Amino acid sequence: MSQRDEEANRLTGRLSRYARVGANVSGAAASIAAARLFGFGLDREKNAADLTRALGGLKGPIMKVAQLLATIPEVLPPEYANELQKLQSEAPPMGPAFVKRRMMAELGPDWEQRFAHFDKLPAAAASLGQVHRATAHDGARLACKLQYPDMQSAVEADIAQLEILFALHRRMDPVIDTREIIKEISARVREELDYRREAKHAALYAGVLDDEPLVRVPDVHADLSTGRLLTLSWLDGTKMLSHVDTPLAIRNRLATAMFRAWWHPFTSVGVIHGDPHLGNYTVFEDAGEPGGINLLDYGCVRIFPPRFIAAVIDLYKGLEINDEARVVHAYETWGFRNLKRDLIDVLNVWARFIYGPLLDDRVRSIADGVAPGAYGRREAFQVHQALKEKGPITIPQEFVLMDRAAIGLGGVFLHLKAELNFYRLYNEEIERFSLAxxxxRQDAALGSVGLQAA
Known part of the structure; x- marks a missing residue:
């Protein structure tokens, strides 16, 4: 196939994608609008299932965005959230011939000579790219993440259609203004296209977690990486869910590793791993038993200004000692506006749910009697119902990923059935906090890897 023919096929593929995504999203939007306009019932379960089946056939960012949205409580109707959570990053992989063309585009015509071995069949296929096993000439085992073609065009097509769906949602349910939510998610998904940035994220985490024995971070092989190819060291591990029936001591060790992998980078340099679903972690062995976690994916990483970190701690301390002024200051620092007494009470319902385990100085589960996929749903529904009377409210952009990651982390703890003193773990992280x-530290850490503060 000539380069011109291939480009024509890619253009046809982009146009086809716009049409398919547009038809699916517009079809769901039309059903919702018609039900609202004519006053008849909306079969949201059917529409959600139909939309999920349609999206599941499209590899790329719409799957990533759908999964992100599904884990933010009350952003979507529960029928849609439940269906979208079923989407898995199991896109149809690129075949060997296509992989060869993509690798040539990234590393040049002699790309195969750069490796001792490169497996052209993927070890894993995800929403934005696929991972291949390889071996360096010095014997190092590698994980090469190769981005699918035309992902930038696909991102823009998918985001444009999701903005339409969100705009309709705002008209249907104006209680929560979702404009900042879609802005944040769009920014993070666009960043995930830049594998050079992801390489810097991985290097940043390697430095921050260098002294944490429970968490392993892969090394970056910069000479075998580009903007659309990321080569890291291969970390052996088993799936997290394969350890949910192991002895409690092991499950608690893995949960402690997750807690530190998430909270330590945040409290020390203001970064979070914003996509804490189980596929981004594996469990490594130490002396023949599970020893900790491998942190694998660094695409969805959020850098926060230090004032935001201070506000997270201010809210915790304010709730701990019932200091209302400190609580309100924290919300305002995050970006919440026009906070009246009743709105503050509503926000506190959610804050006490998120912070509840961290305020309770005892060994406990993260939540009793709650299924992992339902973590936060009941409390979010209560807040949503209260906001119908007290709202509306705009969710600040910086709050979105922080909240979403906290929910995802809680879900992991529930899967593991961990029983820990979360109060002590959290206070170990914040006891030495100083804004200055x-x-x-943030300036030094970001500067060392070539990143800039938000």
Whole structure:
């Protein structure tokens, strides 16, 4: 196939994608609008299932965005959230011939000579790319993440259609203004296209977690990486869910590793791993038993200004000692506006749910009697119902991924059935917090890998 023919096929593929995504999203939107206009019942379960089946056939960012949305409580109707959570990053892989063309585009015509071995069949297929096993000439085992073609065009097509769906949602249910939510998710998904940035994220985490024995971070092989190819060291591990029936001590060790992998980078340099679903972690062995976690994916990483970290701690301390002024200051620092007494009470319902385990100085589960996929649903529904009377409210952009990651992390703890003193774990992380020191550490850490603060 000539380059011109291939480009024509790619253009045809982009146009086809716009049409398919547009038809699916517009069809769901039309059903919702018609039900609202004519006053008849809307079969949301059927529409959600139909939309999920349609999206599941499209590899790429719409799957990533759908999964992100599904884990933010009350952003979508529960029928849609439940269906979208079923989407898995199991897109049809690129075949060997296509992989060869893509690798040639990234590393040049002699790309195969750069490796001792490269497996052209993927070890895993995800929403934006696929992972191949390889071996370096020095014997190092590698994981090469190769981005699917035309992902930038696909991202823009999918985001444009999701903005239409969100706009309709705002008209149907104006209680929560979702404009900042879609802005944040769009920014993060666009960043995930830049594998050079992801390489910097991985290097940042390697430095921050260098002294944490429970968490392993892969090395970056910069000479075998580009903007659309990321080569990391291969970390052996087993799936997290294969350990949910192991002894409690092991499950608690893995949960502690997850807690530190998430909270330590946030409190020390202001970064979070914003996509804490189980596929982004594996469990490594140490002396013949599970020893900790491998942190695998660094695409969805959020850098926060130090003032935001201070506000997270201010809210915790304010709730702990019932200091209302400190609580309100924290919300305002995050970006919440026009906070009246009744709105503050509503926000506190959610805050006490998120912070509840961290305020309770005892060994406990993260939540009793709650299924992992339902973590936060009941409390989010209560907040949503209250906002119908007290709202509306705009969710600040910086709050979105923080909240979403906290929910995802809680779900992991529930899967593991962990029983920990979350209060002590959290206070170990914040006891030495200083705004000036975090600012200095963040500047140094980001500067060392070539990243800039938000």
């Amino acid at each position: 020191e975090v600012t200095a």
